[in-house]
Amino acid sequence: MEKILASLITIGDELLIGQTIDTNSAWIAQQLNNIGVWVHRRVAVGDNKKDIVQALDEESRDSHIILITGGLGPTADDITKPVLMDYFGGQLIVHEETLHAVMGFFESRGLPVLQRNVDQARVPDSCTVLFNKRGTAPGMLFHKDGKIYVSMPGVPHEMKGIMEDHVLDIIRDQFQTPALLHQTLLTSGMGESFVAERIKDFEAALPSSIKLAYLPNFGLLKLRLTATGKDKISTAALLSEHFHQLKAMLEDIVVVDEDIAIEQVLGRILKEKNKTVGTAESCTGGNISRMITCVPGSSVYFKGSVVSYANEIKTTLLGVKESTLQTFGAVSEETVKEMVTGGIKALGTDYMVAVSGILGPDGGTPEKPVGTVWMAAGDANEIVTIKHHFRYDRARNTDMASVAAINLLRKFITR
Amino acid sequence: MEKILASLITIGDELLIGQTIDTNSAWIAQQLNNIGVWVHRRVAVGDNKKDIVQALDEESRDSHIILITGGLGPTADDITKPVLMDYFGGQLIVHEETLHAVMGFFESRGLPVLQRNVDQARVPDSCTVLFNKRGTAPGMLFHKDGKIYVSMPGVPHEMKGIMEDHVLDIIRDQFQTPALLHQTLLTSGMGESFVAERIKDFEAALPSSIKLAYLPNFGLLKLRLTATGKDKISTAALLSEHFHQLKAMLEDIVVVDEDIAIEQVLGRILKEKNKTVGTAESCTGGNISRMITCVPGSSVYFKGSVVSYANEIKTTLLGVKESTLQTFGAVSEETVKEMVTGGIKALGTDYMVAVSGILGPDGGTPEKPVGTVWMAAGDANEIVTIKHHFRYDRARNTDMASVAAINLLRKFITR
Numbered sequence: 001m002e003k004i005l006a007s008l009i010t011i012g013d014e015l016l017i018g019q020t021i022d023t024n025s026a027w028i029a030q031q032l033n034n035i036g037v038w039v040h041r042r043v044a045v046g047d048n049k050k051d052i053v054q055a056l057d058e059e060s061r062d063s064h065i066i067l068i069t070g071g072l073g074p075t076a077d078d079i080t081k082p083v084l085m086d087y088f089g090g091q092l093i094v095h096e097e098t099l100h101a102v103m104g105f106f107e108s109r110g111l112p113v114l115q116r117n118v119d120q121a122r123v124p125d126s127c128t129v130l131f132n133k134r135g136t137a138p139g140m141l142f143h144k145d146g147k148i149y150v151s152m153p154g155v156p157h158e159m160k161g162i163m164e165d166h167v168l169d170i171i172r173d174q175f176q177t178p179a180l181l182h183q184t185l186l187t188s189g190m191g192e193s194f195v196a197e198r199i200k201d202f203e204a205a206l207p208s209s210i211k212l213a214y215l216p217n218f219g220l221l222k223l224r225l226t227a228t229g230k231d232k233i234s235t236a237a238l239l240s241e242h243f244h245q246l247k248a249m250l251e252d253i254v255v256v257d258e259d260i261a262i263e264q265v266l267g268r269i270l271k272e273k274n275k276t277v278g279t280a281e282s283c284t285g286g287n288i289s290r291m292i293t294c295v296p297g298s299s300v301y302f303k304g305s306v307v308s309y310a311n312e313i314k315t316t317l318l319g320v321k322e323s324t325l326q327t328f329g330a331v332s333e334e335t336v337k338e339m340v341t342g343g344i345k346a347l348g349t350d351y352m353v354a355v356s357g358i359l360g361p362d363g364g365t366p367e368k369p370v371g372t373v374w375m376a377a378g379d380a381n382e383i384v385t386i387k388h389h390f391r392y393d394r395a396r397n398t399d400m401a402s403v404a405a406i407n408l409l410r411k412f413i414t415r
Numbered sequence: 416m417e418k419i420l421a422s423l424i425t426i427g428d429e430l431l432i433g434q435t436i437d438t439n440s441a442w443i444a445q446q447l448n449n450i451g452v453w454v455h456r457r458v459a460v461g462d463n464k465k466d467i468v469q470a471l472d473e474e475s476r477d478s479h480i481i482l483i484t485g486g487l488g489p490t491a492d493d494i495t496k497p498v499l500m501d502y503f504g505g506q507l508i509v510h511e512e513t514l515h516a517v518m519g520f521f522e523s524r525g526l527p528v529l530q531r532n533v534d535q536a537r538v539p540d541s542c543t544v545l546f547n548k549r550g551t552a553p554g555m556l557f558h559k560d561g562k563i564y565v566s567m568p569g570v571p572h573e574m575k576g577i578m579e580d581h582v583l584d585i586i587r588d589q590f591q592t593p594a595l596l597h598q599t600l601l602t603s604g605m606g607e608s609f610v611a612e613r614i615k616d617f618e619a620a621l622p623s624s625i626k627l628a629y630l631p632n633f634g635l636l637k638l639r640l641t642a643t644g645k646d647k648i649s650t651a652a653l654l655s656e657h658f659h660q661l662k663a664m665l666e667d668i669v670v671v672d673e674d675i676a677i678e679q680v681l682g683r684i685l686k687e688k689n690k691t692v693g694t695a696e697s698c699t700g701g702n703i704s705r706m707i708t709c710v711p712g713s714s715v716y717f718k719g720s721v722v723s724y725a726n727e728i729k730t731t732l733l734g735v736k737e738s739t740l741q742t743f744g745a746v747s748e749e750t751v752k753e754m755v756t757g758g759i760k761a762l763g764t765d766y767m768v769a770v771s772g773i774l775g776p777d778g779g780t781p782e783k784p785v786g787t788v789w790m791a792a793g794d795a796n797e798i799v800t801i802k803h804h805f806r807y808d809r810a811r812n813t814d815m816a817s818v819a820a821i822n823l824l825r826k827f828i829t830r
Contacts, residue, residue: 014630016454017597018444019639019674022437025459029433039431040466044440044457047628051455058473073629074608114608134806155631157807182432193489193529213462214488215429216570224434259434279701279722285708286694286701289722293700296776296809304728307694307704307720309713313762317721317732347728361711391549392572394711 003228004037004175007059010044011052011071011080012154024069024159031163036177037065047071052083056149064147065171070154072137074116081124084151088142090126097131098123098138105136127151130166134158139166148174178228179235183243184259185223187250188407192221199249202242209235210242218403220255220262255410262406263291269413270301275350277409279305280318280343282330282356283373287402303349308339318342331356331368333385336376340383353377353409359390359397373401377409384412418643419452419590422474425459426467426485426495427569439484439574446578451592452480462486467498471564479562480586485569487552489531496539499566503557505541512546513538513553520551542566545581549573554581563589593643594650598658599674600638602665603822607636614664617657624650625657633818635670635677670825677821678706684828685716690765692824694720695733695758697745697771698788702817718764723754733757746771746783748800751791755798768792768824774805774812788816792824799827 008028014020022044029039043059045051052071059066071080085092099121106113120136123129130139130150137153139162150167152159171177187195192214196203203212209229215222225243229235247257256265270277279288289305292298306317311330314320319342320335328334339354357373364370371390376383388404390397423443429435437459444454456474460466467486474481486495500507514536521528535551538544545554545565552568554577565582567574586592602610607629611618618627624644630637640658644650662672671680685692694703704720707713721732726745729735734757735750743749754769772788779785786805791798803819805812 010457013626013628013641014639015441016444016457017448017641018441018446018454019599019630019637021441026430026433026436029431031433033432039433040461040463041470042431042457042459046455048455055456073631074611111606111609114612116608116611157811160808184434191526193532194526196489196531197529211428213428215434216488222434224429226428226432281701284705285713285717286696286704286720286722289701290699290705293722293724294810294813298700299724302700303725304732305701305720305722305724306732307701307708307722309708309720310718313719316763317719317761346732348731393575395709396572398709 002178004065004177005040005063006032006037006065006067007063008039008042009052009055009059009066009068010042010154011047011068012044013046015044015070016046024154024156027156027160028067028069028163031168032065032171033180033182035168035172036180037171037175038180047079049079049083052080053087056087060145060147064175066147066149067167068149068151069159072120072151072153074120074136080151084140084142085124085126088124088126088144088149090124092122093125095121095123095129095138098129098136101131102136130162132158132162133165134161141166141170178230179232181227181232181235181239182259183225183239183257185243185247185250185257186217186255186260186262186265187221187223187253188255190221190253192216195221195223195250195253199246202245202249206242207238210239219400220403220407222259223250224259255407262403262410264295266292266406266410267295267298267301269410270351273413275413276301276303277351277353278303278343278347278349280339280352280354281305281307282309282314282339283359284355284398284402284405285309287398288353288355288405291402291406303347306343306346314339317346319345329368331358331372331374333374333376333387336374336385337383340376340378344380351377351379351409351413353405355401355405357388357401359401360394371397373397375401375405375408377405377412384408419480419592420455420478421447421452421480421482422478423454423457424467424470424474424481424483425457425569426462426483427459428461430459430485431461439569439571442571442575443482443484443578446583447480447586448595448597450583450587451595452586452590453595462494464494464498467495468502471502475560475562479590481562481564482582483564483566484574487535487566487568489535489551495566499555499557500539500541503539503541503559503564505539507537508540510536510538510544510553513544513551516546517551545577547573547577548580549576556581556585593645594647596642596647596650596654597674598640598654598672600658600662600665600672601632601670601675601677601680602636602638602668603670605636605668607631610636610638610665610668614661617660617664621657622653625654634815635818635822637674638665639674670822677818677825679710681707681821681825682710682713682716684825685766688828690828691716691718692766692768693718693758693762693764695754695767695769696720696722697724697729697754698774699770699813699817699820700724702813703768703770703820706817706821718762721758721761729754732761734760744783746773746787746789748789748791748802751789751800752798755791755793759795766792766794766824766828768820770816770820772803772816774816775809786812788812790816790820790823792820792827799823
C-alpha cells in the first residue's frame with residue numbers, strides 16, 4: 001500500500017520574524033498520524049504571492065494532501081485568498097451560509113458589520129467551502145490532479161474545528177491509508193546515551209518497519225517506537241511485541257508506557273488512591289499548580305497552592321519559621337521541608353510538594369549559584385528532599401524544576 | 416542593497432508527528448531579524464536522507480544563509496552528520512576541544528564515557544567547528560558557493576548558545592545586511608476589523624517599504640509595522656514617523672508601544688508606583704501567578720498567590736464567606752470580590768486580582784455555561800469586576816482568562 005504523504009504550509013510573516021510560535025503544525029501532525037497519514041514536510045512562508053505559489057508547487061510534487069493555514073483574516077495583510085484563486089482558477093462568489101454566520105456573529109455582539117467582514121464570505125467558486133463554526137473565515141477545499149488542498153484560518157481553535165468537522169473525514173474517504181502506529185515509554189533517572197547503550201542490541205535487531213526515537217523531555221526521556229504496515233492488526237501486534245521487549249529492558253526506569261505527561265501520571269495515581277495534593281511554590285511561581293490543573297478533572301485530587309514568592313508569605317501562610325529562613329536561607333532543605341509540613345496544614349491535603357530555588361538570570365551567590373533548586377515532597381509522616389542544579393535559562397529552568405518536582409512527588413507516593 | 420535571505424531547516428521525526436512544538440524557529444527568526452536578515456522560508460523534514468538533501472538543495476536556491484537544527488544527539492536515530500558529510504564532502508576527524516569537553520562533562524558527573532558520546536566529537540574536516548559550551552554536540556559551519564550552512568543541535572539552550580557565541584557574528588561579518596526594523600503596538604478593547612476600519616486610510620497610504628500586520632493576541636491585538644531600507648537611521652526615522660501616526664490614531668486603545676507582553680507592562684507600572692500585587696486564582700490554577708513571575712525581577716512587586724481550586728480553600732485561606740459560596744456560587748461576582756479582599760489580607764499586598772470560572776471541558780450549567788469566568792481586581796478601597804465568556808478549549812480559555820485578568824488589573828491601577 002502506498003504511503004499517504006501530507007505537507008503543511010503555514011502562511012504569515014509573523015511566523016518568519018518569530019513573533020508567533022507555531023503550535024498548529026504539531027496538532028495537525030498528530031491528527032493526521034492518527035489516521036495513518038505521514039507528514040513528510042512542513043513549510044512556513046511569508047505573506048508573499050511568489051513564495052506561496054512556490055510552496056504550493058513544491059509540496060504538490062510528493063504529497064497527496066496539502067494543508068494550508070494562515071492568511072485568511074479580515075484585514076488587509078492577508079493575501080492567501082487571491083493567490084489560491086489564481087492558483088486553482090475560478091471567481092469569487094458569496095457563500096450564503098458563511099455570510100449568514102458572519103452577520104449573526106457581529107449582530108449578536110451588537111457590533112456593526114463592516115465590508116471587510118462581509119468579504120470573508122466571498123470564496124472562489126472552484127472550492128468546496130468547509131464551514132467554520134468558530135469564526136468568520138471559512139475553510140476551502142480544492143482538488144487538483146488527484147491531490148487535495150485545504151486552506152484554513154491560522155487561529156488555532158478555528159483551524160481545529162474545521163479539521164475535526166470536515167478535513168479528517170474527507171481524507172479518510174479519499175485515501176486508503178496504511179497503518180501507522182506509535183507507542184511511547186516515559187522514563188526517568190537515566191541519560192539518553194546510557195539508555196541507548198543498554199538497548200543497543202534490541203535497537204540493532206529492530207525490523208525495518210519499526211523505528212525507535214529518543215526524545216529528551218525536561219530531564220525525563222521518552223522513547224518512541226513507530227511501526228508502519230499494511231493493516232492495523234498485524235502492525236499493532238508487531239509493534240506491541242517489540243514495545244514489550246523494550247519495556248522489560250527498562251523496567252527500573254519506566255514512569256509510564258503511554259504518551260502522557262508526568263502531571264497526568266500523577267493525576268491517575270492520586271485518583272486511584274483517592275488522595276489529594278497541593279503545592280507550596282516559591283521560584284516556580286505557580287507553574288507546578290498550573291501544570292497539575294491543566295489536566296481536566298484535576299479538581300477531584302487537587303485542592304490548591306500557596307505561591308510564597310516573598311519570604312514573609314512562607315512564614316505567614318506556610319508556617320516556615322523565621323529562624324529557619326535566617327539560619328539556612330529560603331533556598332535550603334530545611335525551608336522546603338517546612339513548606340511541605342505547613343502546606344499540608346494550610347491546604348488540608350494528603351500530599352504536598354514544595355520548591356524553592358534561584359532560577360536566574362540574577363540572584364545567585366557563590367554558595368547557591370543560579371540554578372540551585374531545593375524540592376521536597378511528602379505527607380504528614382514523611383518527607384523526601386532533593387537538590388537540583390539546573391543550567392539553563394529562566395524559562396527552561398522553571399519547566400525542568402516543575403517536572404522534577406512532580407516526578408519527586410510521584411516517586412514518593414508510589415515508593 | 417541586496418536583501419539577505421535565510422532559510423531554517425529543522426530535522427526530526429518528532430516535529431512531523433507532532434510530539435514536539437518547534438520553539439527554536441521563532442527564537443532564531445527574532446535574532447536574525449535583529450541583524451537585518453530576513454527568514455523567507457522555514458522547512459521541517461524527517462530523519463531521512465533523501466528529504467534532508469532535498470531541503471538543502473531547495474533552500475540553497477534563494478537563501479544566503481541556511482541554518483539547520485536537530486538530529487545531532489548521541490543516539491542512533493540521528494543521521495544528520497553523515498548526510499552533511501556526503502553533501503559537503505570531507506571525512507570524519509576528531510575535534511580535540513569537543514572531545515575534551517565531552518570527557519569532562521561525563522567525568523564531572525561521575526558517569527562513564529560511552530563510545531557514542533566520544534563519537535559526538537567526530538566532525539567532517541570540511542567544516543569549521545562552532546564550540547558548544549552547553550552540551551556535547553558541536554555546531555558545524557560549512558561554506559559552499561558563497562552561502563553559509565550551519566548545523567546545530569535541536570536542544571533549545573544548546574542551539575541558543577551556539578547562535579550567540581558564533582553564528583550571529585559570522586553572519587554580520589560575511590554579509591552586508593539592510594536595515595530591517597519593527598515597531599509594535601499592543602492594543603486592548605477593539606476587534607481586528609474595527610481597528611482596520613479606523614486606520615484604513617493610513618494603511619492605504621503606507622509607503623511600499625513599510626508593511627502593517629495585525630496579530631490577535633489572546634483577546635488583545637498587536638499591530639506591527641515593518642520597515643526595510645538601505646541604512647538604519649533613515650529607515651528608523653521613516654518607521655518612527657508612521658508609527659507615531661498609528662499610535663495617535665489608536666490612542667484610546669493603546670496598552671503599550673513596544674513588543675512586550677501584558678505581564679511585563681503590569682510589572683513596569685507596579686515598579687514605577689512601588690506597589691505590590693498578588694493573585695487569588697481558582698480556575699486559572701496558578702497561571703496568572705506563573706505569567707507574572709516569568710518576568711525576571713518580578714520579586715520586587717510580586718508577593719505570592721493563593722490558588723483556591725477547592726472551595727474550602729476559598730474559605731480557609733481567602734476568607735470567602737460560606738454563605739456567599741452557597742448563595743451565589745463559586746463562579747460569581749460576589750465570590751471574586753471577596754477573593755480580592757481576602758487575598759489582600761492573606762498576602763499583604765497593595766493590589767490583588769482574582770478569577771473564578773468554568774474553563775471546560777466539563778462543569779458547565781445552563782446558567783453558567785463552560786467558558787463563564789468572573790474576575791475582579793482592586794485594592795483595599797475599591798474593586799472592579801467583569802464577567803467573560805470564553806468560547807475555546809480549556810488551554811486557550813486559561814490563557815485568555817489570564818491575559819484578561821492581568822489587563823483588568825492594569826486598567827484598575829492606571830484608571
